[in-house]
Amino acid sequence: xxxxxxxxxxxxxxxxxxxxxxxxxxxxxxxxxxxxxxxxxxxxxxxxxxxxxxxxxxxxxxxxxxxxxxxxxxxxxxxxxxxxxxxxxxxxxxxxxxxxxxxxxxxxxxxxxxxxxxxxxxxxxxxxxxxxxxxxxxxxxxxxxxxxxxxxxxxxxxxxxxxxxxxxxxxxxxxxxxxxxxxxxxxxxxxxxxxxxxxxxxxxxxxxxxxxxxxxxxxxxxxxxxxxxxxxxxxxxxxxxxxxxxxxxxxxxxxxxxxxxxxxxxxxxxxxxxxxxxxxxxxxxxxxxxxxxxxxxxxxxxxxxxxxxxxxxxxxxxxxxxxxxxxxxxxxxxxxxxxxxxxxxxxxxxxxxxxxxxxxxxxxxxxxxxxxxxxxxxxxxxxxxxxxxxxxxxxxxxxxxxxxxxxxxxxxxxxxxxxxxxxxxxxxxxxxxxxxxxxxxxxxxxxxxxxxxxxxxxxxxxxxxxxxxxxxxxxxxxxxxxxxxxxxxxxxxxxxxxxxxxxxxxxxxxxxxxxxxxxxxxxxxxxxxxxxxxxxxxxxxxxxxxxxxxxxxxxxxxxxxxxxxxxxxxxxxxxxxxxxxxxxxxxxxxxxxxxxxxxx
Numbered sequence: 001x002x003x004x005x006x007x008x009x010x011x012x013x014x015x016x017x018x019x020x021x022x023x024x025x026x027x028x029x030x031x032x033x034x035x036x037x038x039x040x041x042x043x044x045x046x047x048x049x050x051x052x053x054x055x056x057x058x059x060x061x062x063x064x065x066x067x068x069x070x071x072x073x074x075x076x077x078x079x080x081x082x083x084x085x086x087x088x089x090x091x092x093x094x095x096x097x098x099x100x101x102x103x104x105x106x107x108x109x110x111x112x113x114x115x116x117x118x119x120x121x122x123x124x125x126x127x128x129x130x131x132x133x134x135x136x137x138x139x140x141x142x143x144x145x146x147x148x149x150x151x152x153x154x155x156x157x158x159x160x161x162x163x164x165x166x167x168x169x170x171x172x173x174x175x176x177x178x179x180x181x182x183x184x185x186x187x188x189x190x191x192x193x194x195x196x197x198x199x200x201x202x203x204x205x206x207x208x209x210x211x212x213x214x215x216x217x218x219x220x221x222x223x224x225x226x227x228x229x230x231x232x233x234x235x236x237x238x239x240x241x242x243x244x245x246x247x248x249x250x251x252x253x254x255x256x257x258x259x260x261x262x263x264x265x266x267x268x269x270x271x272x273x274x275x276x277x278x279x280x281x282x283x284x285x286x287x288x289x290x291x292x293x294x295x296x297x298x299x300x301x302x303x304x305x306x307x308x309x310x311x312x313x314x315x316x317x318x319x320x321x322x323x324x325x326x327x328x329x330x331x332x333x334x335x336x337x338x339x340x341x342x343x344x345x346x347x348x349x350x351x352x353x354x355x356x357x358x359x360x361x362x363x364x365x366x367x368x369x370x371x372x373x374x375x376x377x378x379x380x381x382x383x384x385x386x387x388x389x390x391x392x393x394x395x396x397x398x399x400x401x402x403x404x405x406x407x408x409x410x411x412x413x414x415x416x417x418x419x420x421x422x423x424x425x426x427x428x429x430x431x432x433x434x435x436x437x438x439x440x441x442x443x444x445x446x447x448x449x450x451x452x453x454x455x456x457x458x459x460x461x462x463x464x465x466x467x468x469x470x471x472x473x474x475x476x477x478x479x480x481x482x483x484x485x486x487x488x489x490x491x492x493x494x495x496x497x498x499x500x501x502x503x504x505x506x507x508x509x510x511x512x513x514x515x516x517x518x519x520x521x522x523x524x525x526x527x528x529x530x531x532x533x534x535x536x537x538x539x540x541x542x543x544x545x546x547x548x549x550x551x552x553x554x555x556x557x558x559x560x561x562x563x564x565x566x567x568x569x570x571x572x573x574x575x576x577x578x579x580x581x582x583x584x585x586x587x588x589x590x591x592x593x594x595x596x597x598x599x600x
Contacts, residue, residue, distance in 0.1 A: 014156045016163050016196055018215060020238040023279060031277060033335055034061035034101055035285025039089035040070050041312055042288045044082055045564035046322060047089055050286050051096040053318050056348045057328055058335030062093050063281040066104035068143055069118040078146050087150045094161040101281060103166040104147055106140060111251045111308040113294045114459040114469055119391035122470050129467055132180050141187050148191030155195045164196035170219060172201040172209025181211045200244035203230055210234045217244035222269045224276035245283040248327060249315035253306045255433065258555040258595035260315045263327035267334050274338040287314035289560050291548045293392035296461030305416065305432045307458040309556045310548030311594055320560050320592060321355060321527055324348060353563050356526040357590040363583055365502030365517040372500045376488035383489060385456060385471035393493040395472050397452040399484050406444040407480025411437050415471045416457035419578060423448050426511050441479065453513060453578065497541045497574035505584060513578040518586050525566040529558040531587040536579025543571055557593040
């Protein structure tokens with residue numbers, strides 16, 4: 001009999017509708033107190049743990065984007081495994097008694113590479129993402145049909161826990177094409193999303209971004225009177241009232257100070273919003289980590305290119321490692337005041353693991369990138385990453401300078417970070433953040449070898465340059481105003497640290513890019529942090545898992561290592577460093593360092 005009860009509970013359907021002032025769940029007013037968490041930024045083994053923390057803080061709903069480039073790594077291929085198991089994430093929320101607000105846009109912003117669009121869209125130079133371009137719409141539709149298969153059955157009106165689904169994402173900050181927005185709605189309906197749809201925009205962008213007939217939620221506004229005024233204005237004078245993104249924290253960018261918010265002020269604002277009967281989604285409740293090469297970048301007509309850090313700690317109530325912060329407890333106190341009569345909050349779970357520093361481990365093998373070149377692609381002119389059929393990582397561009405001619409070396413539209421070598425010696429580092437694309441080349445002899453190692457430092461995820469996101473050397477290279485031709489291009493996507501030839505660590509002279517490998521043994525697994533002090537710039541792997549990027553300019557100086565990716569016995573750590581060399585050991589510490597900028 002108990003089994004039958006469980007089956008009925010899992011398959012019961014509900015109604016979720018818009019009232020004039022409130023959301024209505026099964027006909028009764030329902031105030032969403034939601035927090036954003038992204039499945040791709042949290043090891044799957046920790047989803048339930050993080051959701052229990054959400055319940056303990058008082059949340060009844062989880063908000064999440066859906067990331068096209070995570071699910072569609074190559075055209076026509078889809079991945080819903082591991083951290084990409086979005087349906088599993090939604091089901092886990094249901095098991096923890098949480099509803100979900102789904103945001104599959106497919107544009108997400110989210111400080112995520114290319115705003116969530118897959119890199120392979122850029123192989124078509126003429127395609128315009130986020131537009132009515134038929135080639136884009138076709139790819140978008142194909143993707144959404146796959147997302148619909150995974151998630152449409154999990155809507156609340158089909159017995160699931162997805163309350164509503166967002167069309168596009170802050171579209172008003174980008175354009176104002178209502179026909180394009182209407183195409184989004186049709187695609188969502190065709191994909192099976194037959195429940196409640198909504199849009200969200202910042203206060204000033206709502207006129208351009210809302211779609212008449214659908215709930216226009218507001219982002220970044222927490223004055224209750226203004227929230228109600230805005231939504232009334234674009235929703236026929238009525239609610240319900242929903243802040244789709246409220247920011248009790250903010251993201252970090254490389255080379256800039258760590259972001260923090262005032263927890264007392266955040267708590268006061270939350271109290272005001274909940275007292276006004278407004279539903280809210282805090283962005284972020286728990287940020288986690290942007291691993292692999294998925295960090296994005298900001299850029300607009302006034303601000304230079306600015307890539308974001310791997311840590312997505314966000315100064316959120318639940319920190320990067322999943323621990324409650326003082327802000328967590330302050331917001332929990334506020335939410336407890338607004339619970340329905342007779343309800344109490346569950347106890348805050350004790351974390352099952354402590355965070356430790358492990359023993360220092362010695363580097364046992366080094367793989368010089370220049371000794372692992374493989375077979376090049378040859379072309380008269382340099383090719384972009386996309387033309388080379390590569391999305392992320394690095395490409396080494398090599399040419400021979402037949403004449404002994406020096407001068408100004410200029411890389412037109414270099415994306416985004418380059419180290420320049422002449423006859424194996426590094427002569428320059430060029431950084432798009434600093435508008436660096438040139439270096440004076442001296443000491444050039446006949447048949448000198450010029451190498452330019454270019455890294456994709458994160459495609460732009462927000463702003464007017466979203467469509468201009470090709471990577472590598474995207475135009476041409478000139479020396480003393482003469483275009484250089486005859487290039488060999490060596491691809492290093494770094495999807496895995498396997499396949500490189502390692503030699504024993506030894507004293508090196510020249511600085512060169514290399515992978516540093518070590519092994520260490522554990523009797524038990526713990527959360528820890530790689531200490532990247534002394535390293536330059538690159539990416540790290542633990543047992544084949546990409547932990548994200550590091551960069552000595554800060555403010556992030558550590559990489560979170562989840563216990564779920566460690567194992568009893570032998571573990572392998574590999575660190576790729578494109579700037580510094582000669583590393584002899586790898587260390588861990590028991591706490592994050594997220595607020596340390598390099599001293600100038």
